Amino acid sequence: MIRLHHVPGSRSMRVLWLLEEMGLPYELKTWSLTDGSLRGGDFLAMSPAGRVPALEIDGRSIFESGAIVEYLTEREGRLAPAPGSPDRADFLEWVHFAETQANIIQALNIHHIFLRPVEARSVPLMKLDTKRLAAATKALERHLAGRETLLDQFSAADCMLGFNIDATFRFLRREQFPALAAYAARAQARPAYQRAEAAGGGSLFSQDFYELPDG
Numbered sequence: 137m138i139r140l141h142h143v144p145g146s147r148s149m150r151v152l153w154l155l156e157e158m159g160l161p162y163e164l165k166t167w168s169l170t171d172g173s174l175r176g177g178d179f180l181a182m183s184p185a186g187r188v189p190a191l192e193i194d195g196r197s198i199f200e201s202g203a204i205v206e207y208l209t210e211r212e213g214r215l216a217p218a219p220g221s222p223d224r225a226d227f228l229e230w231v232h233f234a235e236t237q238a239n240i241i242q243a244l245n246i247h248h249i250f251l252r253p254v255e256a257r258s259v260p261l262m263k264l265d266t267k268r269l270a271a272a273t274k275a276l277e278r279h280l281a282g283r284e285t286l287l288d289q290f291s292a293a294d295c296m297l298g299f300n301i302d303a304t305f306r307f308l309r310r311e312q313f314p315a316l317a318a319y320a321a322r323a324q325a326r327p328a329y330q331r332a333e334a335a336g337g338g339s340l341f342s343q344d345f346y347e348l349p350d351g
């Protein structure tokens with residue numbers, strides 16, 4: 137039995153999409169980011185910082201999306217270059233780059249969506265994080281120009297990154313990143329991505345775009 141602990145629209149979408157790409161049977165347990173349940177003892181036993189995703193598999197549980205993605209690709213022997221192969225380092229770089237970008241997105245989510253009253257937000261920090269997101273996203277745009285996928289073929293690194301892109305375009309204008317926008321459209325057209333969306337999709341966002349406040 138594989139059970140994914142999941143919040144729609146969160147980083148657990150990475151694992152949900154990968155499970156669908158791999159065709160592995162799984163159960164979904166859906167949690168809320170805002171009702172305090174992720175800080176309960178049952179969940180903390182699986183994910184000590186109270187974060188999703190957590191994956192129950194092979195008689196244990198695993199936290200950290202990157203660790204789960206590496207575990208699944210090694211277990212199944214696909215959707216990643218094998219350890220020791222020449223492009224393994226490229227795979228690992230992009231798996232972990234996804235968290236570099238996601239951590240900036242998370243800071244912007246907190247400011248734009250979760251932190252209330254709005255006066256509690258730090259506009260200088262929001263501006264700084266928007267610039268940091270632009271720098272990371274420009275790096276991605278340069279890499280993707282003329283490429284279909286992060287590596288020479290579709291891999292679990294694309295599942296890691298896929299989650300970030302919708303969020304990125306809530307804070308940065310899509311038109312400024314044409315290679316990334318085309319990459320996102322290809323990802324979203326994949327049948328496994330659509331199955332993942334149908335099984336556990338959702339969004340934290342209520343606006344298409346979040347402007348920086350004045351100040």
Ligand SMILES: N[C@@H](CCC(=O)N[C@@H](CS)C(=O)NCC(=O)O)C(=O)O
Nearest residue numbers: 146147169186187188189200201202
């Ligand atoms: N590095 C971790 C980050 C996990 C993480 O922060 N997940 C968010 C959702 S995207 C979460 O569970 N947040 C709950 C909280 O901060 O209370 C991973 O990639 O799994």
